[in-house]
Every structure is written in structure tokens, then in C-alpha cells.
Amino acid sequence: MLVKPDPTFYPSARMAMEAPRERHAYVALLDPDGDARPDGLATVDLDAESPTYGEVVHTVDMPDVGDELHHFGWNVCSAALCPYAPHPHLERRYLIVPGLRSSRIYILDTKDDPLRPRIVETIEPETVFSRTGYSRPHTVHCGPDGIYVSALGGPDGDGPGGIFVLDHQTFEPLGRWEVDRGPQELHYDFWWHLGHDVMLTSEWGTPNMVEGGLDPELLLGRQYGHQLHVWDLRRRRHEQVLDLGDEHQMALELRPAHDPTQTHGFVNTVISVEDLTTSVFTWHRPNGEWRVDKTITVGPEPAATEQLPPALQPFGAVPPLSTDQVLSLDDRFLFLSCWGTGELKAYDVSDPLKPVETGSLRIGGIVNRTPHPAHPDRLLNGGPQMVEASRDGKRLYFTNSLYRVLDDQFYPDGIDSWMVKVDVGEDGQLSLDPDFFVDFSADGRRAHQIRLDGGDASSDSYCFP
Amino acid sequence: MESTSLAVLLGLGAFHGLNPGMGWLFAVALGLQERSRRAVLRALPPLAAGHAAAVVVALALFEAVRAVASPRLVALAAGGLLVGLGLWHLIRRRHPRWGGMRLQPHELAVWSFVMASAHGAGLMLFPVVGAGGSDHPVTGLAAATVVDAGSGLALAAAVHSAGMLVAMAGIALLVYEQFGVAILRRAWFNTDLLWWPALIIAGVLVFFT
Numbered sequence: 001m002l003v004k005p006d007p008t009f010y011p012s013a014r015m016a017m018e019a020p021r022e023r024h025a026y027v028a029l030l031d032p033d034g035d036a037r038p039d040g041l042a043t044v045d046l047d048a049e050s051p052t053y054g055e056v057v058h059t060v061d062m063p064d065v066g067d068e069l070h071h072f073g074w075n076v077c078s079a080a081l082c083p084y085a086p087h088p089h090l091e092r093r094y095l096i097v098p099g100l101r102s103s104r105i106y107i108l109d110t111k112d113d114p115l116r117p118r119i120v121e122t123i124e125p126e127t128v129f130s131r132t133g134y135s136r137p138h139t140v141h142c143g144p145d146g147i148y149v150s151a152l153g154g155p156d157g158d159g160p161g162g163i164f165v166l167d168h169q170t171f172e173p174l175g176r177w178e179v180d181r182g183p184q185e186l187h188y189d190f191w192w193h194l195g196h197d198v199m200l201t202s203e204w205g206t207p208n209m210v211e212g213g214l215d216p217e218l219l220l221g222r223q224y225g226h227q228l229h230v231w232d233l234r235r236r237r238h239e240q241v242l243d244l245g246d247e248h249q250m251a252l253e254l255r256p257a258h259d260p261t262q263t264h265g266f267v268n269t270v271i272s273v274e275d276l277t278t279s280v281f282t283w284h285r286p287n288g289e290w291r292v293d294k295t296i297t298v299g300p301e302p303a304a305t306e307q308l309p310p311a312l313q314p315f316g317a318v319p320p321l322s323t324d325q326v327l328s329l330d331d332r333f334l335f336l337s338c339w340g341t342g343e344l345k346a347y348d349v350s351d352p353l354k355p356v357e358t359g360s361l362r363i364g365g366i367v368n369r370t371p372h373p374a375h376p377d378r379l380l381n382g383g384p385q386m387v388e389a390s391r392d393g394k395r396l397y398f399t400n401s402l403y404r405v406l407d408d409q410f411y412p413d414g415i416d417s418w419m420v421k422v423d424v425g426e427d428g429q430l431s432l433d434p435d436f437f438v439d440f441s442a443d444g445r446r447a448h449q450i451r452l453d454g455g456d457a458s459s460d461s462y463c464f465p
Numbered sequence: 466m467e468s469t470s471l472a473v474l475l476g477l478g479a480f481h482g483l484n485p486g487m488g489w490l491f492a493v494a495l496g497l498q499e500r501s502r503r504a505v506l507r508a509l510p511p512l513a514a515g516h517a518a519a520v521v522v523a524l525a526l527f528e529a530v531r532a533v534a535s536p537r538l539v540a541l542a543a544g545g546l547l548v549g550l551g552l553w554h555l556i557r558r559r560h561p562r563w564g565g566m567r568l569q570p571h572e573l574a575v576w577s578f579v580m581a582s583a584h585g586a587g588l589m590l591f592p593v594v595g596a597g598g599s600d601h602p603v604t605g606l607a608a609a610t611v612v613d614a615g616s617g618l619a620l621a622a623a624v625h626s627a628g629m630l631v632a633m634a635g636i637a638l639l640v641y642e643q644f645g646v647a648i649l650r651r652a653w654f655n656t657d658l659l660w661w662p663a664l665i666i667a668g669v670l671v672f673f674t
Contacts, residue, residue: 197567
């Protein structure tokens with residue numbers, strides 16, 4: 001318990017942009033075989049003054065195998081300053097790390113030695129099942145009054161997926177969050193507009209729909225998620241469905257404006273079954289009515305059949321497959337990963353309904369295999385995937401693995417994993433840092449989500465504008 | 466009621482009003498959300514009313530028990546409650562999970578009531594009220610005693626809540642107009658570290674009065 005608020009908490013996103021530069025990153029590592037060795041959490045040194053800058057300085061192995069570490073988050077963050085349930089004297093020190101396949105949740109303490117976090121508690125899958133009715137925990141957000149975790153489905157692998165809450169002091173699962181879920185069945189991501197008591201959730205598929213890989217029958221039958229759900233955050237009730245159109249399959253990452261007075265945000269859809277495009281939709285609330293509008297479309301790139309994995313050969317093209325995105329803390333730039341084509345794109349979204357492309361870079365990709373400037377002769381597989389922005393918005397970090405079974409479908413020759421850094425120009429241009437290339441190929445595991453120490457552009461939410 | 470007691474009630478009111486968890490921060494947040502000082506001011510009366518209600522409920526319970534139980538038993542029970550609550554919070558820190566940013570005025574009052582009750586705001590006044598009324602007859606329910614107790618309670622709650630409202634309004638406006646919420650990062654001292662020991666001290670005082 002602190003005497004003054006944790007120094008990494010900021011009342012507003014604007015103030016968080018003044019935060020000191022990140023010194024290290026925590027990166028989830030996934031065993032590509034799924035059952036051979038444990039997943040891990042790597043610490044990457046980001047302190048430019050340090051002799052080990054840009055290197056993995058430590059890796060914690062999980063005690064079990066088969067977790068499929070994916071997304072993770074902090075126990076508390078700037079939302080602790082929210083006035084209706086304030087607890088700013090708790091410390092941001094624990095990482096909540098769920099296993100997406102095992103449903104096991106690890107709590108790691110980063111305080112004693114931030115470079116070497118250690119596991120201090122494990123919530124076993126049976127506890128998650130019995131206390132919440134959910135399984136396959138995915139997104140973790142520190143909320144104003146507890147730790148919110150999304151889950152893809154129930155213990156049997158079917159829907160509905162939903163959200164459960166952990167006590168942010170004891171990590172005890174407090175049960176299912178929804179009081180009334182209405183028609184909501186599929187789940188993936190969630191986030192909120194705290195100033196308006198609004199939560200949004202997105203849709204991927206139930207565990208049974210996704211754990212065997214992308215099922216062409218389900219995909220062409222438009223059975224994967226294509227809706228957003230609007231919720232009353234306070235009363236925990238479903239309010240409205242926002243349908244993006246069922247051709248837009250898999251509505252994933254939700255990036256609401258960080259400014260709590262705003263009511264707009266962005267969601268990416270992975271693939272259109274009509275034309276292989278990937279899209280970003282903007283949700284907004286003009287005149288008190290929720291709307292969604294497609295504001296970004298990225299098209300497929302033609303490719304010779306022999307360059308394509310079997311799953312894509314019938315189409316003769318490589319789809320962009322946008323699988324992640326991040327919004328800068330000033331709500332100005334949106335960065336979009338195109339994991340299929342191997343491109344990272346930047347947009348100025350000052351006018352959220354009229355994004356303007358400001359930058360693009362290429363690395364990896366199903367067909368292109370674009371090298372990194374650090375190793376110009378080495379063809380890279382995988383593509384821009386989990387992307388994270390520094391609090392000041394000047395740097396991005398991203399990794400190249402998506403999800404084990406999907407990696408295997410789209411990059412059948414395997415993924416040699418890496419993490420790279422991008423410098424963002426004043427006007428949103430992107431350039432790869434030629435001196436920063438973290439190579440995980442010797443370790444053999446695949447890098448997934450990145451969290452920056454002290455917070456990043458997708459870790460915290462704010463109650464003050 | 467003696468003037469010392471009134472001054473202490475006023476001072477405890479100010480102590481409660483300065484605690485960001487009791488409402489001023491909420492008023493500032495609502496003002497910033499709507500970019501309007503009027504929204505700050507609008508939030509203050511319901512917040513003070515909820516706090517006053519919590520104090521009235523706690524003191525009324527105290528008076529009711531006092532009317533029927535022996536002074537020794539009252540001191541034991543009230544002191545035990547205060548020390549117990551203070552210790553429990555020191556060991557197992559929790560806060561109510563109720564609320565949101567879009568509260569109607571009556572919901573703000575309920576929120577304030579819940580926060581004040583959970584923090585034992587009214588209980589903290591027991592030693593003051595207890596000391597003020599220690600010459601009351603303890604047996605029987607004479608009409609005069611009930612009236613005395615009632616008016617004393619109303620006065621105590623009113624004085625306390627006035628202190629709370631003035632402190633809350635002052636700091637809310639200062640932060641909204643002058644300092645900005647950036648000051649939270651430097652100046653939001655952990656009032657719980659004072660609050661829970663204050664409850665324990667109040668419990669000990671009740672015990673010995």
C-alpha cells in the first residue's frame with residue numbers, strides 16, 4: 001500500500017503521454033507444438049542506454065505445458081483513479097497472464113526485480129470454470145473496480161463467451177459479469193467508454209469453432225463473429241447489437257477513444273468472404289444513436305498459386321488479414337497490422353469517420369517474406385501481428401505470431417518469431433528501427449502480445465479527459 | 466452540546482470532505498466530463514446529503530442502543546465495532562463496487578451514502594456524541610430524553626455535514642478551476658492510512674467514555 005498514488009497512474013491519456021520512456025517489455029511466448037514445452041514470458045530490454053538493449057534478458061517458463069499464452073494485462077492501472085471506486089494506492093506490479101487454451105491464469109509479480117517477474121499465484125482451470133462458468137480467458141483489462149477478463153466460451157467449448165471479474169487485491173474470481181446478455185453468444189475482445197458507462201464487446205468464435213483452426217465451412221457459411229455488442233457497464237446489461245455485415249468475418253480488436261468524453265472507436269474485421277478485404281469500422285453515437293461505418297478497407301494482393309498455402313490456393317490472392325490494431329493515446333493515429341500481406345499501416349484518425357493513411361511498412365508476409373533492415377538477406381515469415389504503442393506514441397513494437405493453429409494454416413512452413421520496433425514520425429510516417437530486431441528463432445517459441453513496463457497504449461483506461 | 470464537541474464535529478466533517486473517496490473527486494470528474502463548473506456544483510448537494518444520511522443512520526442506531534442498554538455495554542459494543550472495522554480494513558482492504566460515471570442526483574446521494582457507511586464515517590463521531598450525552602439517564606424512554614437525543618443527533622449531523630460540504634466544495638472547485646487533476650498524482654495522499662487508525666482511535670475513546 002502506497003502513501004501517494006502509483007506514479008504510473010495518470011488521470012488522463014493526455015497526461016500519460018508525458019510519461020517516461022518504457023524501459024522493458026514483457027512478451028508472451030508460445031510453444032509451437034502446443035504440448036512439448038511450457039510457454040513463457042520473456043523480458044526484452046528497451047532501455048537504449050543499456051548494454052543489453054533489444055535483447056531478451058530473462059524468460060520465465062510456465063510450470064505447465066499447453067497454456068497458449070496470448071493476451072495479458074496488469075492488476076491495476078490508471079482506471080484506479082476513477083472517482084467512483086478509487087484505489088490509487090494499489091501498485092501496478094502484477095501481470096495477469098491467462099492461458100487461452102488451458103484456461104489457467106498465472107499471476108506474476110514484477111516488483112522485486114522488474115526484469116525477472118516470478119509466478120506468485122495460479123488460478124487453476126477448474127476454479128475458473130466453477131466460479132465463473134467460463135473458459136478460454138482472453139483479454140485482460142484493469143477496470144475501475146476490478147480486473148475484467150473476457151472468455152471465449154464455457155468449459156464445454158461452446159458459447160456463450162463472456163466476461164468475468166477478478167478481485168484486484170486477492171485475484172479471487174468474482175463470477176460472471178453479465179446480468180443480462182440478451183442475444184450475445186460469441187465473444188472476443190471488450191473495452192469501454194468509462195465516461196459514459198458503456199462497454200463494447202466483439203466476436204470471434206466459440207472455442208469449438210476456433211481451436212481446430214479456421215474452418216472453411218464456418219467461414220464461407222459466415223458463422224464467425226461479425227457483430228459488436230453495446231452494454232450498460234454499470235447495470236451489466238446488453239443494450240444493442242451493431243452488425244457489421246456477415247460477410248465481414250471475425251470482428252476482433254476494440255480500440256475506443258482514450259478520451260472518456262468521446263463515444264467513438266475502431267474495430268477491425270479479419271476477412272470479407274466476398275472480396276478477401278480486411279476492414280476497420282468506426283463506431284460512434286451521433287444524436288444519441290449508435291452507428292457503425294466502414295472507414296478503412298485494405299484489399300488482397302494477387303499471388304501465384306504455388307506461393308500460397310493450401311487454405312488460400314483457391315483464391316489466387318493473399319488477403320491482408322488484419323488481426324490487431326492500436327490507437328495512440330491522443331486518439332490521433334491508428335496502427336493496423338496486416339498479418340497476411342506483411343504490412344503495417346498507419347492512419348490519421350483525427351476525424352474518426354475519415355481516416356487518412358499516413359504511413360506503411362512491409363515485413364514478412366505470406367508471399368512477400370520481406371526482410372528486416374538488420375538482416376537484408378534473410379526472408380521472414382509471419383507478419384505484423386500484436387502491435388503495441390508507447391505512451392508517448394513515438395514508438396511501436398510488434399511481433400509476428402497469431403494463434404498456433406492459424407499460424408500453421410497460413411504459414412505452413414512454420415513461423416520463426418521476431419519482435420521489431422518502429423519509429424513513428426510527427427505526421428504518422430512509419431520506419432523500422434534498423435538496429436532493433438529481437439530474434440526468437442533460437443528459443444523456438446513464438447512471440448505474441450507485448451506489454452510495456454508502466455503501461456502502454458492498450459493497457460490503461462482513464463476517467464478524466 | 467458543548468462548543469468543543471461542535472468544533473470536533475466540524476473538523477471531522479472537513480476531514481471527511483477532504484477525502485477524495487467521499488465525493489469531491491467525483492464532482493470534479495463530472496465537471497470535466499461535461500466541461501462545466503455547474504456540473505461540479507450540481508454534484509455537491511447530493512453528495513453531502515448522502516453523507517449526512519449515513520451519519521444520521523449511524524448516530525440514530527447509536528442513540529437507540531444507548532436508550533435501552535447500559536453505558537458500559539454501549540461503550541463496549543460501539544468501541545468494539547469501531548476498532549473492529551478499522552482493523553478489518555487495515556488488514557483486508559476492499560472498497561464498494563457500486564457506481565459509474567453517469568449517475569442521477571439521487572444515485573449520487575446513494576453512492577455517497579454507501580461510501581460513507583462502508584468507511585464508517587458516522588461511527589467515527591461516536592466518541593463526540595457519546596461524550597456530549599454521557600449525563601443522559603439510561604433507563605426508561607422518557608419523552609424528554611428522546612427529544613433531546615433527537616435534536617442533539619440532528620445538530621451533530623448538520624454541523625458535521627456542513628463541515629464536510631464546505632471542505633468538499635472548496636477542494637473540488639480548487640482542483641477544477643486552479644490545479645487540474647494532474648495534482649492527483651502528487652497530492653492524493655492515502656487518506657486510508659489516517660482513516661482506519663482514526664476509526665480505531667475513535668473506538669478506543671468510546672470505550673473509555
